[in-house]
Amino acid sequence: MEKNGNSLIFKNQTIFYNDRPILSYASDKTFAFIGRGTEQVKMYRGNFDIQDYVESRVPLNHFEIAETNEAITFNLSSNGQTQLLQIRTELDKFGRLVLKLISKDKTYNRLWLRLPATAQEKIYGCGEQLSYFNLRGNHFPLWTSEPGIGRNKSTLTTFKADTQDNAGGDYYTTNFPEPTFISTQKYYCHTNSFVYVDFDFRNPEFHELQYWGIPESIVFETADTYNQLLGKLTNLLGHQPILPNWTDEGLLLGIQGGTQRTYDTVDKLRAAGVKIAGVFCQDWEGTRQTSFGKRNFWNWEWNPALYPGLDTKIHEWKDEGIRFLSYINPYLVDTSALYAAAAKNGYFAKNSDGSIYLVDFGEFNCGVVDFTNPAAFDWFKELIKTNLIDFGCDGWMADFGEYLPTDVVLFDGSDPMIRHNEWPALWAKCNHDAVAEAGKTGQIVYFMRAGATGSQRYCPMLWAGDQSVNWSLDDGIASTIPAALSVGMTGMGLTHSDIGGYTSMHGNVRSKELFMRWAEMSAFTSLMRSHEGNRPAENFQVWDDDDAIQYLAKFTDVFQRLAPYRRTLVAENNEYGLPVQRPLFLEYENDSVAYDIQYEYLFGSDMLVVPVYQETQTDWDVYLPDDEWIHLWSGQEFHGGHHTVAAPLGEIPVFYRKKSEFRTLFTEITNQKYSNY
CATH class of the missing domain: 2.70.98 (Beta-galactosidase; Chain A, domain 5)
Structure with a gap:
């Protein structure tokens, strides 16, 4: 037939x-x-x-x-x-x-x-x-x-x-x-x-x-x-929407600690030339300390004690070109005001005896907002619209979604063993509907780590999760590369990662070099965003080091200069489903070697990026498909095959196609007089 x-x-x-x-x-x-x-x-x-x-x-x-x-x-x-x-x-x-x-x-x-x-x-x-x-x-x-x-x-x-x-x-x-x-x-x-x-x-x-x-x-x-x-x-599966143009203006700076600390740090970094598009303050609703590290207080409303004057400062920052991004997830800590309101209305998943099912999130317990209950779904959607969007947030981390237990009793009587894998998509839809109903589609960006079938149409940006602050292949900087490539082959073409990683446990502590290598890679992704990590005081932070600040300034400048090219890639993802970070064989199908390359990627069709994912390296092996390539930093021409190139800090191996229509843009980066590292 x-x-x-x-x-x-x-x-x-x-x-x-x-x-x-x-x-x-x-x-x-x-x-x-x-x-x-x-x-x-x-x-x-x-x-x-x-x-x-x-x-x-x-x-x-x-x-x-x-x-x-x-x-x-x-x-x-x-x-x-x-x-x-x-x-x-x-x-x-x-x-x-x-x-x-x-x-x-x-x-x-x-x-x-x-x-x-x-x-x-x-x-x-x-x-x-x-x-x-x-x-x-x-x-x-x-x-x-x-x-x-x-x-x-x-x-x-x-x-x-x-x-x-x-x-x-x-x-x-x-x-x-x-x-x-x-x-x-x-x-x-x-x-x-x-x-x-x-x-x-x-x-x-x-x-x-x-x-x-x-x-x-x-x-x-x-x-x-x-x-x-x-x-x-x-x-x-659905198409991801176009990103807001303001996300191309520079770094989303991950920082915590209140209004004044945020303002002072932004002022210091911008004075040094760091391009900042927004601040991501995940502790905007308050904090708690656990053995894991610094955690948020899971009650999704502004905490004026930690962030005094934020309700007015958020609008002043926006006038200065700095967007404010907050944090939310679909659970509520059992000691919060919002928990009490949701409990009163029966919005949580239950135990078999009808009591609220509490989940241990690491030394504190939370209720699970039951998205199979239409009233609970609508209540949480309105919470996002009121407490985040109306407050002035231009984005947020829509965290978690993976924790639905398999022994809960759900409002609609469905099997949690099946609903478990669907839960991230329901959580994404809740955010999507809130933004759409507020008339902010294309203006607000929220990013998620959990996903499922349906996330493609409901989630505008993915992030790779909580990598360890180290060089390990399976959970460090290198792991974010196959993560982006694999999810791109699943129809999710916009993704990024925490610059420097997040998880500092069991002796892993972020180094300056790791942060710098991660930052230079992130300049060639869909979004550039940093994070302090779960133990900020123990780990390297960029604002404490003048040399690293200058380094970050260079790569936020590169990121911003690439905006016209990146917007083309984001549009291709929206219209054709082509991921921003692409496996080599997507553009070079006849290259048999390309099918087994997992630690380098094409940034669109015209740039090839080979991140350095081992410490203390000054040279790096790269593979180039059969084409005419220009090394971004030196302007030297290369042809296909295996090469060893200089890769000191600040010169991540990046190449562009000689015949690219964006060659003039790329040449401008080559000709910039950046500091050496």
């Missing part, structure tokens, strides 16, 4: 969609299994221990096929007995292949589906993956959670985090998982479900997709190029 130029045929015991084998059945190769299982889920401060006892796994080794002009239907059973699963394959009105799955026996809650694969095939996406970009050779449980500290079981940091805090994480733990991937066979696969899944890409002959439930449908689409494929994927 054909629709909109797309074809679906069944031959040689295989379903082919646009010549790609999608389901393949032979007498000795079962492609689907159904079963029953019982999971055990334990949460400790956003970290999850998930175990499964598989009670049965039944091979669906017998099928009957019904083929019509509209669909090809598999009726699957075991050994020709009672039908256990139906898979209806059809082309929708857009020409997408849709697999609709139906099980009449609701006691079956496990499904394993195998898709044909080749040994040479590579896989990308699955949300934000921080340890691997090419996912082939590993399996990926997809469950939103704290990513953990260290994220590598062979490191001392992770060992200490596991043994002392149950918080070490692993290579697959992430704030933003999504059951969506792109194959080098040039198709995407997206599952319409929020159930727990484990996508296994280890077998050379098939990909095994495990679901803890029967998903509603699985969607496929193909294209001739990866750029076209991303366009089709974002047409399905």
Whole structure:
């Protein structure tokens, strides 16, 4: 059958969609299994221990096929007995292949589906993956959670985090998982479900997709190029909006400590030439001290004791070109006034006995605003409109979203085991609707670390989460690169990270060099924002060092000068689904080396960025696709291949295409007389 130029045929015991084998059945190769299982889920401060006892796994080794002009239907059973699963394959009105799955026996809650694969095939996406970009050779449980500290079981940091805090994480733990991937066979696969899944890409002959439930449908689409494929994927998932132009004006300075400290620090940095677009004061509602470090007081309204006069100062700063950004998350501490108001109206998720379910966020307890309750959703949306937007905030960190416990009782009676992975998208929608109803779309930017299917249309900016303040591959500066690339291949093309990292635990302390390397990388991303970290007093802060201030001034100037180019990239993301930070093969499909590069990226189509992610380096190895490249700092011309280039502090390896229409803009940066470091 054909629709909109797309074809679906069944031959040689295989379903082919646009010549790609999608389901393949032979007498000795079962492609689907159904079963029953019982999971055990334990949460400790956003970290999850998930175990499964598989009670049965039944091979669906017998099928009957019904083929019509509209669909090809598999009726699957075991050994020709009672039908256990139906898979209806059809082309929708857009020409997408849709697999609709139906099980009449609701006691079956496990499904394993195998898709044909080749040994040479590579896989990308699955949300934000921080340890691997090419996912082939590993399996990926997809469950939103704290990513953990260290994220590598062979490191001392992770060992200490596991043994002392149950918080070490692993290579697959992430704030933003999504059951969506792109194959080098040039198709995407997206599952319409929020159930727990484990996508296994280890077998050379098939990909095994495990679901803890029967998903509603699985969607496929193909294209001739990866750029076209991303366009089709974002047409399905949604497009991120255009960023406000003011975000291009410089750094969003992360600072805490009150009105006067903020004003004095901004004044000092601007006098030294640092371009500042806004201040991000996450403690605007007050603070508390815990063993983890400095934390916010989770009551989402201005604290005049810590920030006196902010209600007027916020408007004065805006007149001076400084926007104010605050902080919020979808939980309320049980000692706050807003908690009391929400409790009175029944806006929190409950225990089975009807009492409010309290979650331990690290030495303080919070209620979970129940977004399945329309009244609670609207109340929190109005809180954002009144306490943030009407107050004068031009943006905020919309934090968390991963902590929905699996044993809560929700207002609408839905299963929290399924709602858990959806929760970040509901949280994003709450922010989105508040901004839209206030008439501020395109003027306000909020950034989130948690994500899910739907975040693409509801979240204007992602950030990579709480990296450790170190050089580790899995949880330091390097991890933000595959994070951006993987989430970009999942339709989320605007992302950034905390300059200098955030988490200072188990002996990790931010150094001046780490901050500087992170800052120079951030100048070539969608947004440039710093953070003091969880233990500000113990870690390097830029305003304490005159040399670092001059360094930051250079790269905020570079960031600002790149505004015309960056706006073009942001528009491409909005219209075509092309991420701002792109894997090399997106523009160089015939370059076989490019498919395994995960620690450098294209900044749009015309710039190539190779961050230095090891300390005390003065030279750095780079790979350039076959093209004519100009080194941004020296103006020297390079051609494709492997090169070792000078990379002292202040000269992150960056190249631009010689034939770029933005060459004049890039040359202006080359000709600037910046200080040497």
